[in-house]
Amino acid sequence: MPRRAGAPEVNAGSMADIAFLLLIFFLVTTTIETDAGLDRMLPPIEPPEEDVIIKQKNIFQVLINKNGQLLADDNIIGLKELRVKAMDFLDNNGDGTCTYCKGKKDAESSDNPTKAIISLKNDRETKYGTYITVQNEIVGAYNDLRNREAQRLYGQDFTDMEATYLNPETPSGVRDELKEKVKRIQDLFPQKFSEAETSTSN
Template identity: 40%
Template sequence: MARKKKKVPEINASSMADISFLLLIFFLVTTTMDTDSGITRRLPPPIENPDMDVKVKERNILNVMINKYDKLMVNGKPSQVEDLKDITRDFITPKPNNETAPEVEMKEIELIGNFMTNKGVVSLKNDRGTSYQMYIAVQNELAKAFNELREEVSQQYFRTSYSNLTDKDKIDAVNKAVPVRISEAEPEEIK
């Protein structure tokens, strides 16, 4: 006697789409696509003996101060945030034959060769009452100035935009040619 084949009824798959839709909507709602971005900085290591001052020549310093009313002072003169980029840009551009501009130093950099680097340091000071918004605005302007110079170096030596550089050695070379030298003062009260 031939065994009767038991027929398994076919599963109805028409609700599959509904189920997957439900899942899709769940993930659509819970997803957050925000990639975190921001201004990256390196903090200096703590000072071991506070009495030892590092002497930096005055021509090598760009003094940027923000007071508690969010007013800006650059090298002793009241200034606007909008102008800060150009001032910084001017300051960090190497000018070998200028006695008032920061000193320059010839450096041998891989992939670039001999490059004239600037020894200027931007010194940033802020009051405890300065708003974070203003502080970031200033940091942003400073970063803009450094990025512009890097862009220029990158165009000159590698014929591409700095942001398009993918080779790590090339990025390092540009970073060495234009180091971001922003020194933040030890906290103190400024009037």
């Protein structure tokens, strides 16, 4: 009886083709999530022609330390208090020139919404999630006040109007109608939000 030489060899000639097909399959079917990023405009490179004098009382300073604690106008506050305090500052109407404001008219706080500036500064070791959450609360303060005025003037929220206006699928006629309304509300409470240079903790 003849002796066998060994087990038959496996034909691996088509393995490269199979691997290539699997690679194409995963490339086609896999979805890659992309971050939308932050909607922020950088300041112009050119310095202003005239020096702008800003009163200290018209600046609402918010600081975030490396532990995520908030300091607003030299007072430690919780995250839930930030939006209310920012709204009180923006809506204060210290000089009495704002006819639509409902603030306390505190002489030590902002003169009116057009002069009010919110400044945010964080430590280099601040967690990214904390920083974004604080940003959202500040932007939320602007949106809440804008929604209030949009309801008073047009019977709908500003955020809905803005979303419809910015939607590329919105008909041009509707967008033209919304453009003036959105700009008017933005002018009532202009978003003067300054993000100061980050600091390093000692």
